[in-house]
Amino acid sequence: MLRYALLGFLNYHSLNGYDLKNVMEDSARNFWHADLSQIYKNLKTLQEQGMITSTLEMKEDRPDRRVYTITEAGRREFAEWLATPLTEITPIKEVLLLKIFFSAQAERISVLTQLRLQRELHRRNLQRYAEQTVSDIEKNIQRLGASLDDALFWDATRRAGVLYEEMYIQWLDETIARLETLSEGGT
Amino acid sequence: MLRYALLGFLNYHSLNGYDLKNVMEDSARNFWHADLSQIYKNLKTLQEQGMITSTLEMKEDRPDRRVYTITEAGRREFAEWLATPLTEITPIKEVLLLKIFFSAQAERISVLTQLRLQRELHRRNLQRYAEQTVSDIEKNIQRLGASLDDALFWDATRRAGVLYEEMYIQWLDETIARLETLSEGGT
């Protein structure tokens, strides 16, 4: 999957591995993330497959950088992926829910503490998505040389992040409230 | 992570690999899933580490089954995991959002088709969570010999599934509407 993310970004603009990581962190972190080493490995594979080419830029004051450019074959593969419909839902793996599922066996107070901590983390996340304004998106559009059309879709993914965090916080609030009511009489 | 899911279920009741898979599918599929081969591998490892033991039950009409039972060490490790707070949020990898992010480069109609297909899939998912009633949870409680306390937490995870799907459908509705408005004049 990561290969398509990389091809997608390179389809806008030639970039090196380090910058790809930063661009991804800035714009896609609420639905995708990848380790730097993972990105370098994928770039190597993509080049071996002829999807991208690279040139080494010599720098005097900074480390040399290997800049990757998408090829025609790369554009084709990417376009094909974009056009192929997803016939399934991305399955969720949510560690907190796994823990909660078994939490009848845990100390009630410990569960509450953990839920409150998660609520705090999700609140911060929500705030970040909410603050990621239109101007931020415009900044990324300039950086990548993307079109104004892209802003619409980028904002849609930002909106998905906001809705997700709001939903998550609502669920945490509900669940914490339920546990607090029960705890008044018990352990 | 899967090891804790397995320990968690075995903490209620001794089970074989095949049944563990079914129990997980029935009760945890909206926040965790695992391949059968993955479950068998993990059971093997857990036994090597002394977290579980197994006995082979000979069946005449059916294949023999290896039934796993949690050990004291297993219970300790599981309890420790339950008590250790998660200091981070589970990162999301959502393929649809990755595609949507780059979808300014795709045919507008193709994007709409894909979003509508996903909406249909999520609607079905929501319906399943909504229909997974209290009686279903009670059935699982009996099957595993869990306590009534568990019902509270199991229902909380079910509720999380409902909220997630409602949120997702809302986002899809929003996004589809936005694209439809734009498409009236364009490609």
Place this chain on the structure above:
DNA sequence: CCTCCATATATGCATTTGCCTATACTACGC
């Protein structure tokens, strides 16, 4: 009769992922 499905376990293999480490230079703060 034959195929598919359910029950049941297990191995093999490739891919993906995560985390750690090495290398190398600059700049900034203490």
Place this chain on the structure above:
DNA sequence: GCGTAGTATAGGCAAATGCATATATGGAGG
């Protein structure tokens, strides 16, 4: 002067994951 952070690439290794396949039996449906 020294540690830390930023820029930049890359290899190593273990763990997790996914998918296919092998084996074996019984029952249901066409």
